[in-house]
Amino acid sequence: MAASQPLRVGFVPEHFSTPIHFAQKHFGLDAQLIPFPSGSGHMIISLRAGEIDIAIGLTEAWIAGLGKPDVEGDGGYRIIGNFVETPLCWAVSTGAKRADITSLESLRGSKLGISRIGSGSHVMGYVLADQQGWSAPSPPSSSVSSASDTGSDSPYADSVVLQTFANLRAAVNDSTADFFMWEHFTSKRYFDNGEIRRLGDIYTPWPSWHIVATTKVLSSDDGKAKVKDLLAKLDQGIEYFQGHHDEAVQYISTELDYSEEDAREWLKTVRFSERTEGVNPDVVQNCMRVLWKAGVLVEGKGLGGEEMYAKQLGA
Template sequence: MPEQLRIGFVPEHFSTPLHFASTHHALPASLLPFPSGTGHMVQALQAGEIDIGVGLTEGWVAALGKAQSAQQDAGFKVVGTYVETPLCWAISTGAEREINGVEGLRGKKMGVSRVGSGSYVMGFVLADQQGWLGSGNRGEAPFEVVPLNTFAQLRAGVNDGAADFFMWEHFTSKRYYDNGEIRRIGEIYTPWSSWKIVAADKLLSPSSPSKVTSELAAVLESINKGVRHFESNQEEAVEYIYTNLDYSEEDAREWLKTVRFAQDVRGVDKSVLEKTVEVLGKAGVLEKEVTAGDMAGMLRSEAVKWI
């Protein structure tokens, strides 16, 4: 009997449809939490510790692009679209720190979970939007990058001086604004849909019309059912989020108004990958020209071939 597939995920509110897929729709895989985010899942995929990852678009594309530039195989490709809406990254500092806005961040220490994670990548995007990346320092952030691994350590870091600021998803951060632990100084939205599904190369099948193995196909269909359950059972979703995750009931309800999951998670739009590559190249995250199409294990145009 083949070993059960392993899915890496971030244990935040966005994971609720995955929970429903597992509890209500016989998800043929085990769920392994990665609270430190997408960068950690990249490492786990490449180490063979997980087979599938559900994480942030910018983290996956950055890792795939860097592997291309180094003429290496990243070990995985993008096979699905999980969330259609962009992500709002809140920018936070310590409760007592004398930093009052984004304009004061140049030259400061930026806390990130891991180099290559979404929190790292979006720092470069912020710097580009602020005009801090000139042609003479392409790929070099105008602040020191301080890896702190987890959200809890990031919050501690901006209060004890290890870092001056960090970026994390808005609703995940909000509870800690409300209790006074950290202070919000700004926000930035991703210019792309926020969450994608990737799979290890072993789950891709060039001989299959849908480009993936039957095992991966079954996982993606179960996630589709989890999304449909989420949309049809909003009260159950709210209760799960505020009971099992680190959110208030009010914040869970507010988040539901902002998020839109993919109606069919199978496949990725090439245009989204191209947009992400374009922005990450401009921001200096990707230093060489890379081919967005080569990052896709399955395009949405191929998903319609499934029976």
């Protein structure tokens, strides 16, 4: 990234992105916003490829990406801030007419649809398996480019990589996959119109969204100064969001794929961070412990918790 260029920021174009939109619209956020509808796993690939400088995505995906046993080099990015303090509610969905799938228990040994290897939709499949008390899972590897979780100790017959939310919905209806997990309110419209069927929900046991930056952008004083300015603008966008819920609902229900009713219901459930800069080490360690237990990560392998976040951005 040249000194004169704005930061390239990856984000998921969902309701959670509303404060980012406000930061740019009302407070002059100088950044190139790049949507990633395929989610956090795709952003990890782009961060490491030097295609984006900052990404705002799911906590478990960032930590799984840095904690995997075969992480290369310095991992390519560090967690620099927190974005959403409340946990994420993942809806567990199957095809509308899948009579063979009746409950969460019936998913054991089935085909899990995911956006990408190492994404939140992949990682949370293993957290679900752990919570359900199924057999110890095989840790997913983000170095694999296609479905891979077929070991004898895996709780699933396969993990089918499908890239997008639309592909996931289609796959559970044509039996390419048996179920998938996606954020509750993003899924709700498709429960309401009968396209897919909800089997249940699972909550992340940690704050749901964090912000990361590439190690390259954090390696220079100019880069760190740009990151600090971006975080300050996000703080302003969040503060504006908190005081202008009607404007938020208008934006979510007209520019994004949500009804006004669902947007207002979501507002009751979400709490954004008042100050985005900084990382709570306890959050990282708690997430790692859950991912160790679920078999997503292997204790003692990959980066340690203290290596995953930037401790000080400086001036």
